[in-house]
Amino acid sequence: MDKHIDYSQYSYEDLLSARAGLDQETYPERAAELDRLISEKRQKALESTSPPALNRSQLRQSDVIFHGKTAEFFGIWIVNILLTIVTLGIYSAWATVRTNRYFYSNTEIDGHRFSYLADPIQILKGRIIAVILFAVYSIASAFSPTLLLIFIVAFVFLTPIMIISAVRFKMRMTSYRNVKFGFKGQYGDAFATFILLPIVSVFTLYLALPWVLKKIDEFLHNNMTYGQQNFSTELKSSEYYIASIGALILGVVVAGLSLFALGASFSTLSADAAQASTFSMTTIGIMFGYLVVFLIATSFYQAHVRNHLFNSTHIEGVARFTSTVATTKLIGLRLSNFVALIITLGFALPWIHIRTSQFYANVTQVTILEGIAEVVDGAQDDTSALGEEVANVFDVDIALG
Secondary structure, three states, rough: OOOOOOOOOOOHHHHHHHHHOOOOOOOOOHHHHHHHHHHHHHHHHHHHOOOOOOOOOEEEEEEEEEEOOOHHHHHHHHHHHHHHOOOOOOOOHHHHHHHHHHHHHHHEOOOOEEEEEEOHHHHHHHHHHHHHHHHHHHHHHHHHHHHHHHHHHHHEEEEEEHHHHHHHHHOOOEEEOEEEEOOOHHHHHHHHHHHHHHHHHHHHOOOOOHHHHHHHHHHHHHOEEEEEEEEEEEHHHOOOHHHOOOOOOOOHHHHHHHHHHHOOOOOOOOOOOOOOHHHHHHHHHHHHHHHHHHHHHHHHHHHHHHHHHHOOEOOOOOOEEEEEHHHHHHHHHHHHHHHHHHHOOOOOOHHHHHHHHHHHHEEEEEEOOOOOHHHHHHHHOOOHHHHHHHHOOOOOOOOOO
């Protein structure tokens, strides 16, 4: 008679003793239950004896080093441009992979460089999906308001899926020390974060927008993983309000000064200047001033939020991050990039990408914790190859941006 035995109250030692004396062939269900309980208690024991993530011993600090060279990347960039034109855009997927592999492989932390693992076909699939969506939108907007409304409603509900897919793809295609990054965000949370919260901010006259931006960053970074270890970040709403209000004030001040300077310059023009010429110069001046204001304001916001985000984020037991972006230097970088892009008619783009990557690498430091060894060892023991291949089938980058 197979009488049920309640093992749930057994100690760890009692479970081991019971399992050792059990005939597995006669009582397979009991054996499975004992194995499960032993595994659970062993895991709890390990967690109780492991130090908290933030208390892991610090092994060393490492600067982020970017080795990219403008001459090298210019060759890749110009070939990508030419082949993309010749193939009517199809080669752009391969161009993206070549570009990312160059930048990833030239970024070094603690003596190791990153790897970009994407297959161009995966990116091409995502772009085909984006083209199909745009075609449906164009047809609907041209021939049927009802169909257009249906498309817009469907697009709203599809947007969280596209965001999750794009982030997951980028993370899964990134590897460091043969350990892949990951993203575990779910549709319901993404829908609330990217659809509902922005709508709520509208009803607050955008007063809640900085808080919404903080929630978006929390959703993205708290769902990232490195191997089996989670990213964790604790962000403050006050920092996002400081960044937003500061950017707004800076933008208003710079815009006021720009308009004043623009008005003063036009007042010196001769009265008989051609009206068309004056109008064109005014339009160009306003557009240039708008771009300058935009670059300065967004640089202030980006520097403040990046520093707060990096300084508040860690990978549990593996690493902590530090960012020291100086607002004035970032503004100088972006303004000089903008001027160089205009003067060279776009040919300075490779130089801009390289110097921007060097800038961000130089202001970023990583503290390596002793848990890094466990993650690397765990990756070598990962036997879930089948699951990995199945997941890759559905990995496509369907970001529209």
